[in-house]
Amino acid sequence: xxxxxxxILGCGTVGGGVARIISEMNSEINTRASKKIILKKIVxxxxxxxxxxxxxxxxLFCGGGKKLTxxxxxxxxxxxIHSEDIDLVVETIGGTSNFVHQLCLDIIKAGKxxxxxNKALLAERGKDIFELAEANNVKIGFEAAVCxxxxxxxxxxxxxxxxxINSISGIMNGTSNYILSRMQNENxxxxxxxxxxxxxxxxxxxxxLDINGGDAGHKLILLTKLAYGIDVSMEDLAIVGIENIEKxxxxxxxxxxxxxxxxxxxxxxxxxxxxxxxxxxxxNTNFLAEVNGPTNAIRINNKYSGIHILxxxxxxxxxxxxxxxSDIVFIARYGEKIKNTAEHQERKIEDSRKFVFPYNITFHTxxxxxxxxxxxxxxxxxxxxxxxxxxxxxSGEKAQFSVxxxxxxxxxxxxxxxxIKQAKPDMLLSEPKIMPILN
Amino acid sequence: xxxxxxxILGCGTVGGGVARIISEMNSEINTRASKKIILKKIVxxxxxxxxxxxxxxxxLFCGGGKKLTxxxxxxxxxxxIHSEDIDLVVETIGGTSNFVHQLCLDIIKAGKxxxxxNKALLAERGKDIFELAEANNVKIGFEAAVCxxxxxxxxxxxxxxxxxINSISGIMNGTSNYILSRMQNENxxxxxxxxxxxxxxxxxxxxxLDINGGDAGHKLILLTKLAYGIDVSMEDLAIVGIENIEKxxxxxxxxxxxxxxxxxxxxxxxxxxxxxxxxxxxxNTNFLAEVNGPTNAIRINNKYSGIHILxxxxxxxxxxxxxxxSDIVFIARYGEKIKNTAEHQERKIEDSRKFVFPYNITFHTxxxxxxxxxxxxxxxxxxxxxxxxxxxxxSGEKAQFSVxxxxxxxxxxxxxxxxIKQAKPDMLLSEPKIMPILN
Numbered sequence: 001x002x003x004x005x006x007x008i009l010g011c012g013t014v015g016g017g018v019a020r021i022i023s024e025m026n027s028e029i030n031t032r033a034s035k036k037i038i039l040k041k042i043v044x045x046x047x048x049x050x051x052x053x054x055x056x057x058x059x060l061f062c063g064g065g066k067k068l069t070x071x072x073x074x075x076x077x078x079x080x081i082h083s084e085d086i087d088l089v090v091e092t093i094g095g096t097s098n099f100v101h102q103l104c105l106d107i108i109k110a111g112k113x114x115x116x117x118n119k120a121l122l123a124e125r126g127k128d129i130f131e132l133a134e135a136n137n138v139k140i141g142f143e144a145a146v147c148x149x150x151x152x153x154x155x156x157x158x159x160x161x162x163x164x165i166n167s168i169s170g171i172m173n174g175t176s177n178y179i180l181s182r183m184q185n186e187n188x189x190x191x192x193x194x195x196x197x198x199x200x201x202x203x204x205x206x207x208x209l210d211i212n213g214g215d216a217g218h219k220l221i222l223l224t225k226l227a228y229g230i231d232v233s234m235e236d237l238a239i240v241g242i243e244n245i246e247k248x249x250x251x252x253x254x255x256x257x258x259x260x261x262x263x264x265x266x267x268x269x270x271x272x273x274x275x276x277x278x279x280x281x282x283x284n285t286n287f288l289a290e291v292n293g294p295t296n297a298i299r300i301n302n303k304y305s306g307i308h309i310l311x312x313x314x315x316x317x318x319x320x321x322x323x324x325x326s327d328i329v330f331i332a333r334y335g336e337k338i339k340n341t342a343e344h345q346e347r348k349i350e351d352s353r354k355f356v357f358p359y360n361i362t363f364h365t366x367x368x369x370x371x372x373x374x375x376x377x378x379x380x381x382x383x384x385x386x387x388x389x390x391x392x393x394x395s396g397e398k399a400q401f402s403v404x405x406x407x408x409x410x411x412x413x414x415x416x417x418x419x420i421k422q423a424k425p426d427m428l429l430s431e432p433k434i435m436p437i438l439n
Numbered sequence: 440x441x442x443x444x445x446x447i448l449g450c451g452t453v454g455g456g457v458a459r460i461i462s463e464m465n466s467e468i469n470t471r472a473s474k475k476i477i478l479k480k481i482v483x484x485x486x487x488x489x490x491x492x493x494x495x496x497x498x499l500f501c502g503g504g505k506k507l508t509x510x511x512x513x514x515x516x517x518x519x520i521h522s523e524d525i526d527l528v529v530e531t532i533g534g535t536s537n538f539v540h541q542l543c544l545d546i547i548k549a550g551k552x553x554x555x556x557n558k559a560l561l562a563e564r565g566k567d568i569f570e571l572a573e574a575n576n577v578k579i580g581f582e583a584a585v586c587x588x589x590x591x592x593x594x595x596x597x598x599x600x601x602x603x604i605n606s607i608s609g610i611m612n613g614t615s616n617y618i619l620s621r622m623q624n625e626n627x628x629x630x631x632x633x634x635x636x637x638x639x640x641x642x643x644x645x646x647x648l649d650i651n652g653g654d655a656g657h658k659l660i661l662l663t664k665l666a667y668g669i670d671v672s673m674e675d676l677a678i679v680g681i682e683n684i685e686k687x688x689x690x691x692x693x694x695x696x697x698x699x700x701x702x703x704x705x706x707x708x709x710x711x712x713x714x715x716x717x718x719x720x721x722x723n724t725n726f727l728a729e730v731n732g733p734t735n736a737i738r739i740n741n742k743y744s745g746i747h748i749l750x751x752x753x754x755x756x757x758x759x760x761x762x763x764x765s766d767i768v769f770i771a772r773y774g775e776k777i778k779n780t781a782e783h784q785e786r787k788i789e790d791s792r793k794f795v796f797p798y799n800i801t802f803h804t805x806x807x808x809x810x811x812x813x814x815x816x817x818x819x820x821x822x823x824x825x826x827x828x829x830x831x832x833x834s835g836e837k838a839q840f841s842v843x844x845x846x847x848x849x850x851x852x853x854x855x856x857x858x859i860k861q862a863k864p865d866m867l868l869s870e871p872k873i874m875p876i877l878n
């Protein structure tokens with residue numbers, strides 16, 4: 001039986017999980033790959049911690065198990081990249097630094113396959129990495145980079161190849177879904193729910209990238225590349241996070257039988273591609289509304305086969321590591337026949353402000369007769385049809401209500417709000433909150 | 440670019456969908472397969488009907504588009520099997536007849552790859568087909584045979600290879616789920632809901648195999664073979680259908696926050712494999728309880744990556760055809776490197792009466808004081824702990840109540856019922872209804 005030699009760079013939560021699964025499941029994965037998969041080397045600054053935590057033989061660590069300086073680690077990494085004895089490198093260092101970016105390029109230049117969970121790097125700086133891999137016929141496994149354990153990459157690339165994707169929408173960040181679920185179910189404000197998320201290990205001490213939509217944006221960029229072959233930037237997505245979601249927003253969502261979820265959404269309409277990441281009011285008839293807690297879920301709408309939904313763990317040591325090990329098995333088995341992504345399409349994504357949705361717009365106004373009429377008239381002038389206007393919540397001299405529109409664009413809504421501001425500078429007490437509604 | 444020549448045998452609902460997708464998506468599938476996929480020949484008794492319905496060029500049909508006698512069709516099929524010009528045969532004739540069984544063996548003997556949606560054939564008579572394919576290094580694509588559009592086969596075989604499957608449970612028959620959903624949501628009796636299913640095209644005129652659990656059983660046999668490498672018979676599964684589900688059962692399920700679903704379930708416990716198909720009371724906290732209508736859903740519980748759920752269309756022309764086309768692309772791309780199933784394991788499945796679940800048992804009794812005590816005592820004597828006893832519904836001289844047990848086996852429950860019958864021959868007015876509870 002042939003063999004495939006693996007090195008792991010960075011033995012933290014994910015890298016440690018990979019080492020553990022390769023060791024515990026060695027006979028199964030060898031059979032499945034029709035190759036011996038051998039973990040040859042690990043580079044890690046603190047081998048002892050990793051060894052204990054993930055039950056890894058200390059001899060596998062470069063340096064024989066002693067702590068490494070950063071310089072020593074760099075030297076060992078260089079040895080691995082230039083070793084004839086390594087076929088595949090697992091990059092679980094993470095981050096988008098020049099060091100990691102160059103490292104991935106070097107791995108590919110050396111003709112070694114690369115498996116990584118590094119969504120930020122591939123999404124923000126992946127273009128030349130994928131191009132170099134193409135040129136060198138090197139395989140990149142990045143199943144673990146998108147929604148942890150959910151095998152969404154292979155489902156798109158290998159399983160649904162007899163179909164055309166109309167759209168992909170999903171809950172792509174477990175932390176924000178955990179926070180929104182607790183706000184929803186326990187009537188909490190954002191700050192309280194975030195605190196619970198941190199206490200329960202579902203949010204980092206610095207949760208910025210999870211709650212500001214950045215992490216979901218990285219995943220949507222990779223899915224867009226896979227589904228439609230186009231390169232999209234974070235700016236293209238016009239990302240909105242969940243930091244400003246309040247109890248009252250959740251109440252307005254309840255009024256229209258919906259739940260607020262942070263949704264990544266890419267859709268092809270008449271040949272044009274639209275994509276965005278933002279909180280949406282997901283109707284309870286949509287499966288995504290039922291997905292609670294730190295779970296991720298992806299909904300694919302296909303031309304021939306209709307709706308597919310995949311639900312699974314979005315993060316976690318062994319969960320994410322499973323995806324990496326599956327990538328190793330896939331590369332070991334099918335090698336050079338694999339395609340890394342879809343054929344590259346030279347075209348631009350559309351302005352996300354032209355992405356059509358029904359919208360919910362929440363207004364805080366002075367409590368003056370005629371306000372509702374003035375606002376709904378301004379909306380109508382932009383050719384937006386109104387579906388419903390919520391019960392008006394008067395409190396003191398303030399009023400608060402929501403308008404649900406028929407399908408329209410953010411651009412049209414913004415124009416109507418601009419008109420209200422121009423004509424009645426004192427009418428709006430704060431910036432209206434605009435949220436797409438997902439049916 | 441190399442090419443892969445395809446023939447379709449039987450151009451009904453599924454075969455017609457395959458021809459249509461191959462034609463409409465030809466450039467995409469060629470790119471994805473890195474091969475030209477060419478539909479060369481179709482054998483169909485009534486080409487004109489199929490041609491019109493699925494927009495297929497009449498020249499593709501053997502016989503040039505005229506109706507074929509059964510003898511002519513058989514001759515054309517034989518020509519295709521022995522043609523040097525065909526690489527892959529799509530069998531969409533269906534059924535488990537000797538003719539179709541021998542046909543599949545002949546296709547494989549001729550060294551041609553086989554793609555089929557024929558779950559009944561592969562489940563009931565597939566052993567020698569898979570063995571012959573192994574011996575001849577021929578690939579069998581059967582994604583379409585299990586849950587229509589859901590790519591469950593490749594998810595198990597190719598995507599979750601870095602993990603061990605603890606269990607697979609799921610809603611594997613759309614017709615019965617449609618019926619149960621309508622019973623549940625509209626408070627209908629079985630016969631009324633079945634009528635609606637037939638009127639709306641979700642049940643055949645003869646719905647036997649859908650409602651008696653046979654169809655779900657076929658799928659579970661194939662999933663068991665894939666997940667654990669063992670061959671299981673329909674008898675092993677101790678299949679129970681939904682024909683005897685009544686309104687009152689649905690009400691008892693509601694009382695314990697559950698919905699009745701026809702569930703196929705295979706589980707590995709301490710190295711032993713248990714499997715069964717029967718109606719279960721699925722707790723609302725389990726995602727499967729949320730799956731309504733003709734949709735299928737599979738829940739995989741994995742050792743490392745936890746719970747995965749896949750939801751999608753269980754049937755339909757283009758939905759099922761999509762899975763077949765995806766199989767063709769996969770075989771075109773990866774060819775002989777593909778494994779058809781898991782490594783065969785020479786071991787027996789356990790007696791399904793020893794499969795451990797919490798159970799709901801519904802008793803119809805004479806309305807006599809002491810009945811509940813006697814029955815619950817008999818259950819306790821079999822070392823079964825009781826979780827709850829429902830409110831007793833007295834009506835005239837009859838009483839009706841449910842006992843929810845802690846995890847136990849069907850064997851133990853049957854022993855307790857036997858004891859009740861022996862000791863009090865008049866106590867039970869009908870056979871108690873026993874249903875596993877799925878958490």
